[in-house]
Amino acid sequence: MAKQAYSRRDLAFQLHEVLQVERLNRFPYFKDHDRGSIDLVLDTAGQFADQLLKPLLTELDRQEPQLVDGTIRVHPGVKDIVHRFGQDGWINALFSYEEGGQQLPGTVYNAAVFAMQATNYSASVPPFLTLGAANLLRSFAAPELTAAFTPHMYAGRWQGTMALTEPDAGSSLSDISTSAEPTEDGYYRIRGQKIYISSGDHDACDNVVHLMLAKIKGGPAGAKGISLFAVPRQRVAEGLPNEATQPEELISNDVVTAGIYHKLGCKGAPIAHLMIGGDGDTRGYLVGEPNKGLSYMFQMMNEARLAVGVSAAAIGTAAYYAALEYARARPQGRPIANRDVTQPQVPIIRHADVKRMLLFQKATMEGALGLLLQCSYYMDVARVGEGAEKERAELLLDLLMPIAKTYPSEMGVLSTSAAIQVHGGAGYTTDFPVEQFWRESRIHPIHEGTTGIQGLDLLGRKITQHGGKAVGLLLEEIQATIASAAVVSELAPLAAQLTKNVGILQQVTGHLLGVAARDHELFLADATLYLELAGLVVVAWQWLRQARVAQAALPAAHPDDQNFYHGKLMAAQYFYEYELVRAPGLAKRLQSANAVTVAMQEAWF
Amino acid sequence: MAKQAYSRRDLAFQLHEVLQVERLNRFPYFKDHDRGSIDLVLDTAGQFADQLLKPLLTELDRQEPQLVDGTIRVHPGVKDIVHRFGQDGWINALFSYEEGGQQLPGTVYNAAVFAMQATNYSASVPPFLTLGAANLLRSFAAPELTAAFTPHMYAGRWQGTMALTEPDAGSSLSDISTSAEPTEDGYYRIRGQKIYISSGDHDACDNVVHLMLAKIKGGPAGAKGISLFAVPRQRVAEGLPNEATQPEELISNDVVTAGIYHKLGCKGAPIAHLMIGGDGDTRGYLVGEPNKGLSYMFQMMNEARLAVGVSAAAIGTAAYYAALEYARARPQGRPIANRDVTQPQVPIIRHADVKRMLLFQKATMEGALGLLLQCSYYMDVARVGEGAEKERAELLLDLLMPIAKTYPSEMGVLSTSAAIQVHGGAGYTTDFPVEQFWRESRIHPIHEGTTGIQGLDLLGRKITQHGGKAVGLLLEEIQATIASAAVVSELAPLAAQLTKNVGILQQVTGHLLGVAARDHELFLADATLYLELAGLVVVAWQWLRQARVAQAALPAAHPDDQNFYHGKLMAAQYFYEYELVRAPGLAKRLQSANAVTVAMQEAWF
Structure with missing residues (x-):
């Protein structure tokens, strides 16, 4: 196992130097959080990760959960992890003091989650799902319903889930058929089946609370007839549970685990x-x-999709540090300038092609992390801000969300693959952790809305909504970064290149909106590529932000920090030289009149 | 499991219509092979695959080989497979009638191998390794040595291996330390260790013959002191075995299996x-x-690397057909033009984004197959041809080999990943075969020379050797295809685009050769990207060849065949519209003066 899974130094850089996250304490809700308390949160998360999560990284992958006598049995270590997540206050940290929370900024929380998930992604899945489900309850449920379930969830004793998918309804949620029939006692009788329910059942918790989409009988067809229900796996005999409810009081609520799916990765978290x-x-x-179920679910969707991005960047980062450690330790070959076979071999990190693969990982994953924390910051402002500031943050967050979900997810698969390649044959064996990271990364372009769905969301909805106001705000943000970088001689070429590529993106957008007016299918046919193009431009913006800070800090920095800042500047260069150059090719295709995929017919495959 | 793993129709198209492989029977060695006999070989391979290989696809993955009491135990079904490979004449099919072979063209053989490996890649690994080892013996060993081992190998009773890699010598073979000490009895005493030896030991064969690199004591340092040895796992008490040697006559030759590696995929074939x-x-x-060991090994390297390309294209093709089958069967969502939720859902193959993912797989994998069969054809001519024709084929084969190995391997990983994406959440479960295909595909950019090594081979050696003669020949071939396509109105745009991109590749090549004169490290720093660019241009050439044939055949074709040809034309369009457009971005980077990866320092990561 690799020694390091992420860089604490980079978290400090991103949070304090680039984002200046402390600025959030101008809002009363966050007033108690300063740099000292923020660093303490990150250090505590790091200790939690090292002590509880790291030892189980390989074991959770090798000892898959099994369905035994109607219950999914997970690795015994999972119980300790989920309970400690609760006890240590990680499940409700974002919530108010009144709810027992810490009123922690989401930006700081996501940095802490990043550290934990880089250490052991699948171990962290169950408690964070509980957080998502609890957040739905506290946001939309009646107080007595929230009070019945959330104390157990915050404590890590009861698992929470999002129960959406059905055999005939995955990407198309409007097609769910799970039904809900009202009773005179206030509750509904639920009937149906759900598939791919993460942590939908396991023996590390005493109960499971499903936040489940279902259709009330006689309601409207499609998405308009979907409602949200809290459906516990076990209930009390009559009425609702309360904070003091003990496991022995629970009886079956007729939610049966019909099967467990065996998966490519993320095996610590059963589905x-x-x-x-x-x-x-x-x-x-x-x-x-x-x-209103779907609308409630969608109001939580930004959190859920941002969480996927964080997970993807975390796994990619862990793979990067594993590859870096291997590249520094593994001697193989000699410098091209001096191939004398009587001389010892050199560590492979000296070879340009290996440095290229490492820079690819660093540039994509640290760029992704910057975007994710930026979005987290917008989310915090959207949550506690007011007026124009709040609206601006909401618009930027909504616009960026498909990118923040997809860029880390898609690049995470390629980045972990590059980590395998750095290892050579060793990377294909289970003796090194990178093959596991690669397998775990593959879920992220799929769950919480596939990449295809995200593309449709960006191009078909986010770009045009509110009369394109969000796009205008994003351009303002990017222009501000460009303006501040353009006056720094070392960064002026990057600023110019970003200006050019923003122009390309605008031109493509204009072209596609013209297509939309005459052919909606053609307009959206390459939405996935549009999302890819937008991701390149947005992450290039993030790199210019990081480069500007690094360039300014470099002259007066301690030697260790100078290395860090040099690394940032080289990664920024790498991103522009090797990644952003892909933008014109995407733009060319997006503006082509050749409707290949629309014209292709099923019988021709 | 998917019903179809490859397209018999496409094999006929590629071999007979595009390549006109029957032309090979102008050479006396191949005189007995006409279209009828070639089709029979392909059909027989298909039956072999269906009957023996297909039933074990999943099982070989789930029941990994284990090291028990010093011997690797494989799935009992492997024994039947390797013996049948031998008995049915698949191991020595390429060799002469005198050797018991069929004098089969390698082009036809590789098409048959493709069919088998699409059906079950890892089951096919042991016998094809035996073929490679046997070919080394018959090509370079003294007749009595060849006669001692090869009959058992051809029969599938004894396994053959290539034993190159050591703990300190992977990509850098010159650093092997296994030693060989001559004895007065004619044999050498071998001492050392080898790692990652595919099929290096298993209980499906009676013995293993390692074709092993070692250094004779006192010889020159580095690559110049490497010799090749046949090292059996078990030997007869004195002298060499013969054709009649029985298992009970064998005694240990002190080759001990110290460990087995557990791997990401290809689990049917132990290492x-x-x-x-x-x-x-x-x-x-x-x-x-x-x-002369390394030079012998390298003379077999073209076969070995071509074989990797075939394997990669085969797995990618199997994943494509699995995704196609799923996309046709899975209803989800509605057409963008009519989203009425009261109407039934449509199969996902109707969505443009799904068609895009399927076309990506079709375009990359059928393009790869075209290139591989083209190279196989050159290999056949190089093997049995004479004079200028032979030299031309040799030069083209050598030049194209790094591309033929790498393009299918790199794109195979992306293509199988796209097959998972088409499946959505289902693709992440072990209920569908695509996750296995993805895992199996990942070895190909690594073994038989990593992608980085292939890039160095292409740019640092193949482009310039023989005064650039091979490049000139390839340009002739491409120009001939362009000329024949440019006069067909439907294909003229593709011909023009290929002309332009060939020009880009030439310009980049000229630029880099200029860099080579002053800075060899910088010249080779982005060799991997150069290889990627060359791959795009070469596969675009292959698609123009296929499109030209399809366009000509379309008007008079049977309706089923019309669908097939339409599919070919659309895949060609796809390749040019979505893949070849990446070339200018790569060219821009390759001509940049910013030496990012060379300048990056170890301490900055």
């Missing part, structure tokens, strides 16, 4: 196939109002 | 860590002359 209400005895509790 | 001569009792038999 279940659930049969609900087979005996007609599943009680579900309506969250908020009827028929 | 071993071998300790040789620990008791000073390992006998090795010199193959050919002393100190």
